[in-house]
Every structure is written in C-alpha cells, then in structure tokens.
Amino acid sequence: MEFQSINPYNGKLIAKHIAHTSDEVQSMLDRSQTAFQSWRKVSIPARAKLMHRAGEVLRENLETYAEMITLEMGKPISEARGEVNKCAWVCDYYAEQTEAFLADEIIATDASKSLVKHEPIGAVLAIMPWNFPFWQVFRFAAPSLMAGNTGILKHAPNVFGSAKMIEDVFTKAGFPEGVFQNLIVHHDQTENIISHDAIKAVTLTGSEGAGSAVAALAGKYLKKSLMELGGNNAFIVWKDADIDQAVKTAIVARMMNCGQSCIAAKRFILVDEIYEEFVTKFTAAVQLLKAGDTLDDTTQLGTLARKDLADQLQSQVKRSLEAGATLLSGGNQKDCFHEPTVLGNVKPGMPAFDEETFGPLAAMIRANDIEEAFELAENSKYGLGVTVCTRNIDLALEMSSRVSDGAYFINELVKSDPRLPFGGTKRSGYGRELAKDGMMEFINRKTIYVK
Template sequence: MAIATIDPTTGKTLRTFTAHTAEEVEAKLKLADETFRTYRQTPLADRKRWLARAAELLEKEAEQFGRIMTQEMGKPFEAAKAESQKCATACRYYVEHGEAYLRDEPINVGGDQAYVHYQPLGPVLAIMPWNFPFWQVVRFAAPALMAGNVGLLKHAHNVPQCALALEELFLRAGFPKGAFQTLLIETGDIARVIEDPRVKAATLTGSEGAGRAVGSQSGKALKKVVLELGGSDPFVVMPSAKLELAVETAVKARLINNGQSCIAAKRFIVHESVYPEFERRFVERMGRAVVGDPMDAKTEVGPLATEGIRQGLHAQVEKSVAAGTKLLVGGKLPTGPGTWYPPTVLADAAPGSPAATEELFGPVAVLFKARDVKHAIELANDSPYGLGASVWTHDDAEARQFIDGIESGMVFVNQMVVSDARLPFGGVKNSGHGRELALHGIREFLNAKTVRICSGTVAAPTQASANE
C-alpha cells in the first residue's frame, strides 16, 4: 500500500513518499540502540525540560499541525487543532508526575531493605493509526521518553506527513537525534522490526486483526506488547437520565472524529420507557448534522479517511439492512469526489448482521431497546469488544450495577467516554490488553526490578542515583 497523502475531500494524491530501504531501517535501529545507552542515563531534569518544550511547540503550532492532520485524514480543522493542544497536556502531565512515577517504591519486609526499582526497557516500536494521528503517538511517546525509553514510530500509510512532523517535533524540543524516529515502512516489514533484538517491546493501536498479528509476532519474540484495539462501545440511557443532555451527548459521542474513534459510542441501548422519545430526538439531530468542508468551523462531520474505509462501512450498512435491520436515516452513498458518508441510524439489528456483531467505524449508530438494568447490561456485554462504556442514570444503585456489570476497561457515568492523560486507558476482551496514560501507562515499558539488601551489609542507593 502506497505511503501517501491523499486528500479525503477530493480523493487526489497530494504527495507520495518512498519507503525506507532495509539499509535505512538498519541505520535507524542502530541509532535507536546507541541513543538508548546514553539517553537512559540522562538526568530527569533534562527529560522534563525537553518534554515541556514539546508541549510549547504543540500549542504554539497547533494550526500548522492541525492543517496536516485535516489534509491527510479529513478530521474537522477545529478538532485537529484541539488534538495538538491535547497532546501538550499529556506532555505536561508527565513533566509534572513522571518523576514520582519512576521513584523507587520501598517495601516493608522486616529487617532488610527492599524496594522496587524502575528502569527503562530500551527502544519501543509504536505502530499507530491514522484516526488521531498526533494524539495516539504522543500518548505513547510522552511517558516513554520521560521514562528513558526511545521510540520508533511506524505510522499509518496515509499520514506520513504527521509521522515526520512528530519526529521533527521531538528533535526541535531538544531530545537527542535517536530518541524518537519515524520508520516509513510497509505493514509487511513490521515483523522484522519486532524480531530485531535491539527492539525491546511494541505497542499498537489499531484493528483487532492488526492486534492479533502484532501480538503473535511479539509473543514469538518474547517481547512485551500493549494492544489498544477496536471498540463497539455501549451508550446506555435509563429513565432517570436527563434525556435532552443524553441525546446531545450521544450525537457528539457518535460523530466525534467523523465517527472514526475506537471509543466513539456505537451501540445505543435505551430503556423501553424512554426509547421512543430518545429515538425521535436522536434521529432528528443526526439527520441535521452538518457534513461538509473540514476546514469550515461549522462542519460537524468531514469525509472518512479513505475510500476503502467508506466502502467497507457502507457494505456493513447494506448487509445489515438486507438482513432486516431498520434504516432510520442516512445510509445512502453520496456521489461525486471525496470520501463522504452521511450520519446514519440503524435500529432493531438483525441477529448475526454487521450492525449486531461488528464495529462500525464511521458515523453510523445502532439503537437497541432494553427492558431493565439486567437486560441493558446483557446487551452491553453482547459484543466481542470491551473498551469503554457510557451510562446515563441518576439512580445510584443502577450506576453501581452498570459499573460492576459491564465488561469494559472504562465506564463513564453521565458523560461520554474520553481519553485523558490523568486516567489509564485501555480495554478487555477483543479490545486488547495493557494500559496507556497515567501511572499505568508509563510503567508498561519499565522493568520493575525487585531489590532486597541484607540488613547491615550495604547502604541503599540514594533516590537521585536510583532515578538517574
């Protein structure tokens, strides 16, 4: 598949890139390995300063970075600028908290001294998707670089300019040349990079199929891997919910990033007593969502990232409708240039149809009717995925039932699911394993080394020497 910038609004190829040769990849791997040997000893004060500078650049140049994102994958420009600014918050989060997360943890074992000493693993390969082309990368890179690891980025084939801009960003921020590098390689070359003994771990955000492949390759090489995969997140609405707010949030949660988000709400499970009113309001609001030029501030939904994604989504809708699923709005493939797709609502998903069993990665919502809390939880869990869930209720007992009962990595009550540097992010079941962000994210790629010193024989190292 060509590594290229293709404008989703027109379908025109704007720029193509030549994949790195085997010799160029070897040079980058060699540089990453050599850089790690010295970078891991870099004082935390330097890492903090460079990460803070990266945050400044992400904010200062948000418009420039936003234009690249919009041009390459079609997200609304206002959202693209906000994504760059959000990346700055993640960098600052680890500037503020990274040192504490890396500090030795004392353990009481009686007379001896004992503690857990955290050390970086080495070069980590990050295989990242196109849908949040800056945020997905930075939420890995910020904690990894703070911890003393170095990064190798294999970005999606359709966002090469984003990938190269990120490499340049960290270099301009002050990080050593080999601390963060972009590999312009094909999917078929990933396995060889994972197998390379200089690469110590991998992380992937992507499809279930990609996760199975990278997980298998990493397992064969006996290397740690974090997988953040697909999601078919439930959005549950109970009678005690504030319906107007729930509907407005539901639309936003389904259409965010043109509907192309792993944590976008996709299955809307509504209690039967409020279902008719929710359906009426939701369908009306989805039907009038503004689809158009992603550079226009009024636009709510821009084009999908690629023609392949659009065709795949439409095929899922058509198969579902042919199987008996109801089409309430949208579902018609637009003519003309660009990869546009209308906000679409399906209901009464036919058993076994894509609407009932698959992730719909685009502005397509599926409505379900629930009899009670137990039934709502059963519907929420009737999916191979378990990433996030949004629950709308003002009944404390109900909220606790949903928090305990829904099989997911995250549950948000009376708000939509979002990623936040302060909160661990990840899923269960076919949504992957491991966590990004917060304390859990920085420790995924650290060696938690147990140290026990026989009492009275050797003095424990100072905290400064342990960290630096």
C-alpha cells in the first residue's frame, strides 16, 4: 500500500510512503519487546542524557521539522516552529523530573517496611493525529521513554513525513534500536498490533469515533488505554471582564492552528451586557487576520489539513445558518481553505453549538447572566476545558466546580503545559497526559511489603 502526503495549501505532492508489510510490522513489534528488556535497565540519568539530546536535535533542526509540519498539514510556519520548540521543552522537562517522579513512595503500615516502586510496563502504542504532528507524539514519547517503556508510533497517514522525522530525532539522539519505532500502516492493522504480546498499553489522541473503536480493542485484549478525544470548549466572558484583552485571547484560542485543535475555544458564551461589544471587536479582529502562503513568516491563518475537513466545516456553517444563526463574517470555502467565520445568536440544537467544529468557526452565544453561562457551558457531551474572563478572580475560582471539564482557565486560553496534567471528561476521553500524572499512566505501581 502507498500513502501520499499532499500539501493542503497548493495541492502538490510532497512524498509517497510505502506501508510496512505484515511481516515487517511483526518484526518491529518483536524488536520493541526485545529492546524493552534492556532499556528498562538503563539508569534514569543515562536515559535523561539521551532525552536532553533529543531536545537538542529538535532545536538544531528546527527549520527542517517546522517546514515538514507546515507542508503536510497546512499550519503557518511560525506556529510550526513553536510546536517544535515545545517538543524540545517537554523532552527537557521529563529528563529533569523523572528521577523525582519515579522515586520509591514509602508508606507507613504495620509492616517493618512498605513502599510503592514505579516500574515500566513495556511497549506503548501511540495512535496520533495530524493537527499537531510533532507535539502530540512527543508529549507521549518523552514520559513513556523516560519511564523505561518503549514506544511504537502509528501516525495519521497525511503526516507520515513528520512521523519519519520524529523517529529520526530519537535515532540521532542516540536511543538504542527498537526503543522508538514508527509504523507506516493503514488503520485496518490496528487490531493486529494491539493484540501483540509486546503492546502493554495504547494511547490515542483523535476523534470520538476513533477513540471508541480503539478503546474497545484495548478492552478486548485487556490493554491499558488513554484517550484524548474531541472538545467543544466554552469561552465565557463576564460583564466585568477586560473586553479588549478577552478578545485578544479569544482570537488565539479559536484561530490558532486554523482552529484545528481539540482544546480550541469553540463556543463563546457572553453575558448579555457585553455581548454586542465583544462580538463587534472579535469580528473586526478576525477580519484583520492574514491568510496566505503557509511558508511565509507573516501568514497568520493557514488552510485546513484536508479538503474533506473543510467540506465538513462548511456543512456545519450552512446547517447552523438554516437553523437560525446569523452570519457575521466569512462563511466561504475554497478547496482546503475555509474563511475564518463568525456566527451570531448561536443556540443549543445548532451544529455550531452541539458539534465539535474543527476549523476557524466561532459561535457567539448570548447568556442572561453568569448562572446561565455556566449552564450553557455544561450543555455539551464534551469536557476538555473552559475559559472564564473576569476581573473577579476570587469568584471565578469559587465557581470552578460548576464545570465538569478537565481544565478551567481564568483569563487565559486552555492550553497544554508539560508541568500540568492534561485530559478531559465525558466524551473528551479519559486519563491524563503530561506532568507526573502522564508518566504514571504507563507505570506499574508495585507494592512492596516486608513483614
């Protein structure tokens, strides 16, 4: 089988990638299992030295890796550089923190000594998406490899060039053969891979449908799984907020990566008193965004990664308008490019409210007061994160329990940070990535008891 990487900006072929055969896949899985037996015995300081080196390789090849990201999935080159640098950060973070994270945990009991040891479990399969083709992989790989596990990557087919470069990062950094491997396979190989004895856990970042299917397979074969799925984040603005600052934050929260992010702000829930002011200023700011050549440093808005994704967003826009929403700006599509679009008077029952909109579409929603704003925010099958903009920090903190999402940000867009746990609730998935929590997902917490 042959896969093609197509530049969504101009439709040109970037590269062709030949799928691994079934025999090659089995050999790679066996190699991962063998590599684990020796890698788990490597000291944490020795692993840390290699992980620091991976961060250096990323920085040394910043332009090469950033260009591949941009060519394959269409984000502006400036954002692609930021993604690569963030990957280097997560490498350094786990290189520096793992020894403390994996230290024995002494627990007082009636034993003469009792403790919990933290040991690796084996090979972790990562099924990763195209929207952050480097970052999504490194936020799994850095903690997993530092814990002593081995990694197997099954990336999205449209970013196989990025996948090969990621494998090359670990090779250049000096990681032993088999510790991190990249599979070029179709998704119909997923069950065969998960069922292999080498695979001890599966982590997936992707759509709700993909997560459900892979979680079912992981359950079938009794493998640990972590699911980071879709989102429909609310961005709530109270009447006392700094509106200019809220708009500035909101533009990044919605339009970064051309809106192709699970944690992007998608539903802007505005209390009645500031609705018109926020919508007017936000719409004006959207219209100033510069679209164009994604390799141009001044471009702020790229294309969607594939035409079918732009088609889907266009359908959501049209169906929302038919349901009574108001078109305030944009609304047009050409091939993979979809204009940044603002819809007004969006209400529950409309696609722009109920569905995850994976692209540059902002839904403006009016709330009578703070209470209704939180009710609207909770009116979603997803639960990744919520932003609240206000000057009343104490009240915002007090009301954090009003939302069931995995993250609650005050006066800031929801974002991932290596130092903080990341993950969702409801149909946004389960488990946590990053921080100590992310490392503990794929660790055997072994109880030791001495009478």
